[in-house]
Amino acid sequence: MSSVTRRTFNKLLGAGASAMAMPGLLRAQERKNVVIVGGGAGGATVARHLAEKAGGAINITLIEDSEKYTTCFFSNLYLGGYRDFASITHGYDRLVNDYGIRKITARAEEIDRTAQTVRTSTGETIPYDRLVLSPGIDLIFDSVPGYSKELAEIAPHAWQAGPQTQLLKSKIDGLKNGDQVVMVAPPNPYRCPPGPYERVSMIAHTLKSRGLNDCTIVVLDPKEKFSKQGLFTAGWEKYYPGMVEWYGPNIHGGIKGVDVEAGTVETDFDTFSGALLNIIPAQRAGSIAISAGLSDDSGFCPVDAETMRSKRDENIFVIGDASIAGAMPKSGSAANSQAKVVVMHLMGDLSDARVFPARYLNTCWSLVETNDGIKVGAQYANVDGAIASTSSFISQPDESADIRKQTFEESVAWYDGITKDMFG
Amino acid sequence: MRTGHRKPHETDGGDSKTARGFRALGIHKIWLFAACGIFLIPHFSFADSGAQPPIPDMPLGEAIGQVLAIPGDAEYGAYLASECVTCHQQHSANHAIPLINGLPREYFVEAMLEYKYRLRDNSVMQAIMGSLGMEELSALATYFSTKD
The missing domain is CATH 3.50.50.60 (FAD/NAD(P)-binding domain)
Incomplete structure (x- = not known):
């Protein structure tokens, strides 16, 4: 071509x-x-x-x-x-x-x-x-019935970084012991596949650091499975026992909608209340x-x-x-x-x-807890007219604490590198 | 000691490299494709395990010699290197990802092939080298050897 x-x-x-x-x-x-x-x-x-x-x-x-x-x-x-x-x-x-x-x-x-x-x-x-x-991306706010751009000022999505991220941070910092956070995760395809689950880890980390061990984070997911699921789930059990509850559609039966003022998310099987709602809707270009x-x-x-x-x-x-x-x-x-x-x-x-023939590369880094970094990535090329993976890797569940720390350090170096690559 | 970026004198001896180099059969074909610059792997799912092309059965020393014998195409290398420099930044002071500008061609080829043969254990680099052919590696080595 x-x-x-x-x-x-x-x-x-x-x-x-x-x-x-x-x-x-x-x-x-x-x-x-x-x-x-x-x-x-x-x-x-x-x-x-x-x-x-x-x-x-x-x-x-x-x-x-x-x-x-x-x-x-x-x-x-x-x-x-x-x-x-x-x-x-x-x-x-x-x-x-x-x-x-x-x-x-x-x-x-x-x-x-x-x-x-x-x-x-x-x-x-x-x-x-x-x-x-x-x-x-643009967010399709009404993909979660009851949600809107205006209501994102109360229940932030924080899926486009900037003021939304700061708003979510201030709301996390305002949580008290025993409060519940409810995240509505996005359907595929969306920006940053491991992002919602790294976010859960980071919210749990801040709550635990402040001694708010009776807080819970409920994730209502429209997907049956998610990126690096085994690694995240193991991390949540190890570092944040009892704090994180993830429900896929076979458990909650479908996300019906959100009532931001009331602080509730309704699903087919139950209604979940949160002192903080983090709604990440469906996305498009x-x-x-x-x-x-x-x-x-x-x-x-x-x-x-x-x-x-x-x-x-x-x-x-x-x-x-x-x-x-x-x-x-x-x-x-x-x-x-x-x-x-x-x-x-x-x-x-x-x-x-x-x-020359195109080559593509991706690495997704995630932090689960201090010095516990995980990664997934692949090389890609044009294979019969489609961008397909030619080799790939993912962090292993049984790897040592040293390797996890090294992965985190690599991720920090990667951040320094890519931002220099972008902005000079 | 960071195992991901070992220097040659810190790696396993040549014996183990050669021994591991004889694994698996029928890999010559992949090298052939790679040398022609049409390194294509058919679609298959990687699920959650990660997947890499098999380690070539050609002994490492022979592979190094073959790559070094290919005249490095610096222009091709400049394109391929644009992928590397996202992480390996010229002015990075961070030691978790090393600088690679100015590495001698011979050293560069040996180190990269050690990732391809999984004798160096960084999984990102193993995956990158796993789908890189001989001509590409030669081009990259030439390009980086001329950068300061």
């Missing part, structure tokens, strides 16, 4: 394109425009790596509505008291000052795929030769990707397994949580890896840089 696309693109460019002999030697009068929507693990990584490769020969515009970006990954460690909020919040200063990227602090409101422009909430219309969409017509019935965006190009528009790449990336989970690690493939193809499209 990539060679066809490049030929098509070169034809569009006309004779001038053949003059581009080397990557980074684009002629000034032919500077191409790459627009990136979303400044998270996908978008920021594309921006920084493309700027490095293109060496100023491509105009790069990053549209992201936050001044500073709080990472969802490691936000559970903030809830657990292991990180402060500043340490998971990052600015775009280096991308702007050191890499020459234009950052527009605004929402992308509309994409005109015919004119190849993006209109922002600040009223600008930005032209693109190639567009990268990494908008993350960020609305800009959907309104641009790039999604399918699943609410996410089909992409080519070799390039991450939208199957609906070859000038647009969709990466991260918004994409349907085969066997890859929705994670910051996955988005960062997909970004590298996209940068290679942007350089292939816009200069005549060589392109």
Whole structure:
């Protein structure tokens, strides 16, 4: 697909394109425009790596509505008291000052795929030769009947990091001994498969640290099983005995709805009361990707397994949580890896840089208790048109405390690495 | 002592490497595919156990020699390395993930193959090397040997 696309693109460019002999030697009068929507693990990584490769020969515009970006990954460690909020919040200063990227602090409101422009909430219309969409997820609030964006100010989801994360933290800190927390976990597919269960561990850790041993955390899950289930369950029994109760649909019979004011979640079999409700609803691609017509019935965006190009528009790449990336989970690690493939193809499209077979990688780290880190991950490649795993690993239930500590230390080093990789 | 990132003089002797290198049959085919750059593993489920391609039956020493004999394609290496540098950052002061810029080509190839042969025990690195072919490894080694 990539060679066809490049030929098509070169034809569009006309004779001038053949003059581009080397990557980074684009002629000034032919500077191409790459627009990136979303400044998270996908978008920021594309921006920084493309700027490095293109060496100023491509105009790069990053549209992201936050001044500073709080990472969802490691936000559970903030809830657990292991990180402060500043340490998971990052600015775009280096991308702007050191890499020459234009950052527009605004929402992308509309994409005109015919004119190849993006209109922002600040009223600008930005032209693109190639567009990268990494908008993350939108929450489908009413997938849990009774829940809404407004009620999230009382019963936080905290599934998009920022003020919601701080709100959840303050509510956890306000709990008293004997209080119950009720989490409604999301249905597949959703951002960060182990995230809800790491969060349960981190809430249990903070409660236990404060001596609130009579508190309970009830998880009402629409799924029969979840990521790293055996490892989490063993950790909960070991560190937080009697504190965590997980109920799948074969026990609760189905989640009927939430009454946020009353502090209750109703299921088919019972009604659960909580001093704190953490409602994580179903998810879909960020609305800009959907309104641009790039999604399918699943609410996410089909992409080519070799390039991450939208199957609906070859000038647009969709990466991260918004994409349907085969066997890859929705994670910051996955988005960062997909970004590298996209940068290679942007350089292939816009200069005549060589392109190579795509390789993808994901690692999901979780903390269960102090110095008890677990991990799951895989390598992926395009196998017969789908992104499929070629090798994988997962922490073992019987491994030593030293290995768990080492895994936690690796996760901290990974966080330092990926955030430098994103933000410079 | 961190076992995940042992130096060569800290690893098992060459005997055990060679002995383990003769495990499993029919793996030459995988090396062949890898050398052609079409390293494809069919779909299968990994459930919750993790899954890796089998350890090659070629003795480690021979594999090292073969990889080093392939001229390293630095441009290919630059793409492949973009995956590595998420964790192995140039300026990272954190010791849990080592710096790899500037590693000599010979050392790099030997160390990475020791992950592929599961003689080094970091599971992330084992999985990465498990699906990396000879041409790719040669390209990476060339790329990183030229970085400071």
